Amino acid sequence: MTQQKQSEAATSRFIDIQEGDKTLHIHYNDCGSGDETVIMLHGSGPGATGWANFNRNIDPLVEAGYRVILLDCPGWGKSDSIINTGSRSDLNARILKGLVDALDLEKVHLLGNSMGGHSAVAFTLTWPERVGKLVLMGGGTGGMSLFTPMPTEGIKLLQGVCREPTIDNLKKMMNIFVYDTSALTEELFAARLENMLSRRDHLDNFIKSGEANPKQFPDFTPRLGEIKAQTLIVWGRNDRFVPMDTGLRLLAGIAGSELHVYRDCGHWAQWEHADAFNRLVLDFLGR
Numbered sequence: 001m002t003q004q005k006q007s008e009a010a011t012s013r014f015i016d017i018q019e020g021d022k023t024l025h026i027h028y029n030d031c032g033s034g035d036e037t038v039i040m041l042h043g044s045g046p047g048a049t050g051w052a053n054f055n056r057n058i059d060p061l062v063e064a065g066y067r068v069i070l071l072d073c074p075g076w077g078k079s080d081s082i083i084n085t086g087s088r089s090d091l092n093a094r095i096l097k098g099l100v101d102a103l104d105l106e107k108v109h110l111l112g113n114s115m116g117g118h119s120a121v122a123f124t125l126t127w128p129e130r131v132g133k134l135v136l137m138g139g140g141t142g143g144m145s146l147f148t149p150m151p152t153e154g155i156k157l158l159q160g161v162c163r164e165p166t167i168d169n170l171k172k173m174m175n176i177f178v179y180d181t182s183a184l185t186e187e188l189f190a191a192r193l194e195n196m197l198s199r200r201d202h203l204d205n206f207i208k209s210g211e212a213n214p215k216q217f218p219d220f221t222p223r224l225g226e227i228k229a230q231t232l233i234v235w236g237r238n239d240r241f242v243p244m245d246t247g248l249r250l251l252a253g254i255a256g257s258e259l260h261v262y263r264d265c266g267h268w269a270q271w272e273h274a275d276a277f278n279r280l281v282l283d284f285l286g287r
């Protein structure tokens with residue numbers, strides 16, 4: 001990996017967004033400039049942030065002339081925490097709407113990882129006129145799998161880390177994020193552990209949210225036909241968090257969609273196969 005050009009500190013921004021009767025202080029990173037904007041939405045793992053999920057994808061998109069915005073959803077990173085009792089996909093979509101309105105962005109491309117994919121679909125269903133293209137990676141809708149018992153082993157480990165945020169539990173979870181564990185370094189584990197432990201409130205509230213409403217990510221399958229945006233669906237063949245047949249459901253439901261499956265790839269295609277993923281996304285956005 002070459003030295004990263006954009007830095008987290010230099011691109012870090014905050015905004016206050018009204019959510020019901022609360023004002024949430026929301027963190028995002030704003031990188032590069034360009035006529036077209038790509039907003040990246042991270043997954044729901046403990047310690048995830050826009051930067052943690054997408055640090056291998058920012059520079060190539062910025063260098064290709066896109067403005068790249070990474071939103072930390074409520075309950076993650078430096079954004080305010082929240083106990084969420086409704087649809088978290090829709091909560092994140094409302095926060096995203098607040099952000100695009102405040103930044104005066106008429107239309108944006110959305111790139112979502114896992115929960116971020118679910119949230120991108122929720123946003124598209126409610127505000128289709130604000131969406132250019134969609135990239136859904138390892139996510140896009142909740143719902144059952146025909147082949148894999150739910151919750152998946154990955155989601156069970158993820159919940160275990162939130163309940164008991166130890167380095168051992170974190171390593172068990174991260175070891176199945178990816179196909180090739182040799183790429184996971186002690187430095188990466190340490191950064192993720194620091195993210196987690198610096199915001200214990202996020203972990204506690206994630207568990208409380210799940211207890212209040214176990215269906216945080218609703219099944220959008222019956223509504224997928226409403227999506228008109230051109231959509232690139234990306235999956236890892238060896239995903240142990242969100243089963244690959246979720247990608248097939250998205251492909252069947254969204255008329256303007258195509259699916260790319262990486263071999264030797266877990267739930268973090270954007271990280272594990274970063275170079276190929278960046279080329280794929282740039283080709284799709286540029287068409």
Ligand SMILES: O=C(O)CCC(=O)/C=C/C=C(\O)C(=O)O
Nearest residue numbers: 043044045046048053114115217
């Ligand atoms: O439960 C779901 O359907 C979503 C799970 C999810 O978002 C997991 C994401 C994990 C990461 O990508 C991460 O923590 O980096």
